[in-house]
Amino acid sequence: MSIRYISQKLAQQIDEELMSSSGAFSLDQLMELAGLSCAQALAKSYPAKSHKRVMGGDGLVAARHLHMFRYKPTIYLPKPGSKDIYQRLLKQCENLNIPVLKDVEEFKKGLGESDVILDAVFGFSFQPPLRAPFHTVLSAITSTSLPIVSVDIPSGWSVTDGPQPLYTEPDENGNTDSVKTFEPEVLVSLTAPKEGVRGFKGRHWLGGRFVPDELADKFELNLPEYEGVDQVVELPRVE
Amino acid sequence: MSIRYISQKLAQQIDEELMSSSGAFSLDQLMELAGLSCAQALAKSYPAKSHKRVMGGDGLVAARHLHMFRYKPTIYLPKPGSKDIYQRLLKQCENLNIPVLKDVEEFKKGLGESDVILDAVFGFSFQPPLRAPFHTVLSAITSTSLPIVSVDIPSGWSVTDGPQPLYTEPDENGNTDSVKTFEPEVLVSLTAPKEGVRGFKGRHWLGGRFVPDELADKFELNLPEYEGVDQVVELPRVE
Structure with a gap:
């Protein structure tokens, strides 16, 4: 039996059940373990020796x-959260002394000094169309040739249908711009892969x-x- | 330069600084990572294949x-905590479906069906003399020949002076009983080893x-x- 690709709605329901009074997990706990999974997946894919400088789009716990793990992360926060937990993680x-960039121009400059991108900008609750400043953020990411590690859903992909115009x-x-997406x-x-990444052909880790x-x-x-004490497990590649 | 063995007071101060407004860690985060460290140290010392049944004296996150990690833990809670976080972890x-024992007689029986003990009963704030039911708990532990993994300070040891009468x-x-301690x-x-374990000669992991x-x-x-993504590192053995 192969792994289930879950809908956005089910992903939200699972999160809610985990944090309900019967699930009893706190947001702090889940974010800590999820962020640790992301950091482990990046480390297992791109060793610090060759890919020391990580540009994180959000992803405070992972950073x-x-x-x-002796990487040199930088974080870009397009929309700093105001919630207490966000402030504490920041x-x-x-x-x-992890540099935290808040300006998209700094982010573009920072990409030029990075070895790998950790793309945690959107998460599984993203709904098109693209609002500012995310258009510029996404264009900046697609215009680099750096390897990208995305969390849950590559930024700009539909959680249900994957890469879409x-x-x-x-x-x-009334004019709109078309924006290139990336793989x-x-x-x-x-927790579980989302429906939109069903056709994803790259290296795929499950965490949480x-x-x-x-x-x-x-x-x-x-x-x-x-396996063992790992916080991530690699899924078979899709042909 | 070798690792510093810290006093009980400094251990408390470090915890306080981590959780202060400047340190910004929540108790949930620190307990999650500390418990994960303990589970990893046990797994790296005693594989699930040969030591599946773990009897935990407290240690809810580690369990x-x-x-x-596919062990079969049982938890004994001599004094169930009343704090909200404790209730959630429980x-x-x-x-x-991890069995949680509350009675010392059940604990003694459970030890007979275990392969290894995770001793997180006391922690670094223990002060003698021994109060009930800890006398019975400690005697039950010392009377088994199971391997023991202790967290921070072996139960009953002085945080400052190690094993003591x-x-x-x-x-x-006005009568007191003498209680055997164990190594x-x-x-x-x-975080850092405590002064009382300076002479400890067994396998020693640092976590956190x-x-x-x-x-x-x-x-x-x-x-x-x-090393790598490990949450524990082994310290050199003391000769």
């Missing part, structure tokens, strides 16, 4: 663990080794077995 | 991760790969380098 990165919001004259070299799916067996059974996720 | 274990609280006639096969020190460099420098912890 902190990558620092601990402070933890600042305490490690992508447009910006209409301006005051990352590596994908990290958290915290889903209770009963929850996985209930939703027929057919998760593969992780 | 959950051990379940994920619920997470119950959701995985240990007595129970005086009863109504575990394996020790997991979290979250201490910011500046904090480690400030307290001259001289932490060793972790």
